[in-house]
Amino acid sequence: MGAETFRDSLSRLAHSLRDLFLPRQCAGCRKTWLHSHQGFWCDDCLDELPWIESPICPRCGRPFPKSASSPDHLCGDCLQSVFLFDSARSAAQHVGVVRKRIHQLKFGGQLHWAPPLAELLVNLFRREAWPGVDMIFPVPLHVKRLRQRGFNQAGVLAKAVGRQLGLPVQFDALVRKCWTEPQTRLNRAQRLQNVRDAFHVPDPSRTKGRRVLIIDDVYTTGTTLNECTKTLIAAGASEVHALTVCRALPDWKADY
Numbered sequence: 069m070g071a072e073t074f075r076d077s078l079s080r081l082a083h084s085l086r087d088l089f090l091p092r093q094c095a096g097c098r099k100t101w102l103h104s105h106q107g108f109w110c111d112d113c114l115d116e117l118p119w120i121e122s123p124i125c126p127r128c129g130r131p132f133p134k135s136a137s138s139p140d141h142l143c144g145d146c147l148q149s150v151f152l153f154d155s156a157r158s159a160a161q162h163v164g165v166v167r168k169r170i171h172q173l174k175f176g177g178q179l180h181w182a183p184p185l186a187e188l189l190v191n192l193f194r195r196e197a198w199p200g201v202d203m204i205f206p207v208p209l210h211v212k213r214l215r216q217r218g219f220n221q222a223g224v225l226a227k228a229v230g231r232q233l234g235l236p237v238q239f240d241a242l243v244r245k246c247w248t249e250p251q252t253r254l255n256r257a258q259r260l261q262n263v264r265d266a267f268h269v270p271d272p273s274r275t276k277g278r279r280v281l282i283i284d285d286v287y288t289t290g291t292t293l294n295e296c297t298k299t300l301i302a303a304g305a306s307e308v309h310a311l312t313v314c315r316a317l318p319d320w321k322a323d324y
């Protein structure tokens with residue numbers, strides 16, 4: 069039995085024992101108990117999550133109205149080559165229970181929501197037959213905000229994804245060198261100005277020629293991911309892909 073197989077067996081055994089003695093409540097409804105269940109979500113909640121599905125923009129992952137019944141196609145931004153990353157995808161819309169769990173993780177310090185949210189990213193990564201990547205980078209926080217919050221929500225998500233995918237996570241290879249105001253109330257132009265040249269790769273030998281996967285909690289305008297990508301490309305990364313748990317779609321209509 070190889071080391072990897074042995075480790076897998078141990079992991080399965082640990083999961084089974086945990087499910088036997090410590091059944092968990094579904095991360096969505098908190099009603100369904102998950103016995104001998106590999107995931108953190110019950111089937112009903114998985115069915116009802118606001119997944120982002122085709123038709124989407126193959127570059128930035130923006131969804132289009134289903135009623136258009138068109139195949140995937142580039143969005144207006146990507147037709148103008150606004151983004152530098154090779155691809156970006158979000159698992160779900162920034163609404164409902166997924167939004168709530170991200171809020172509880174980020175602002176309530178409820179770190180136990182990181183593995184269930186990471187599971188949505190792992191499902192997406194596997195479903196999309198993602199191109200090979202060498203390492204994961206979380207979108208970094210400035211050290212001042214890290215001290216305020218005590219943790220980086222992108223970091224805990226990246227750690228959980230890295231563990232589930234068996235990929236190394238680089239926590240300090242990309243740093244935020246400038247203090248930036250919270251982006252929440254800024255429009256796109258202000259966001260762009262706010263994060264311009266905010267990131268830095270201290271040791272480019274760690275990124276040179278590497279295929280990088282950036283992870284963050286929410287995709288709003290893509291400006292933060294784009295600035296991270298610009299810095300990583302300047303530091304020699306050969307490909308940059310991005311995964312976020314949610315995509316905020318302020319102009320999205322519910323009847324789409």
Ligand SMILES: [Zn+2]
Nearest residue numbers: 094097110113
């Ligand atoms: Zn549920």
Ligand SMILES: [Zn+2]
Nearest residue numbers: 125128143146
């Ligand atoms: Zn696009």
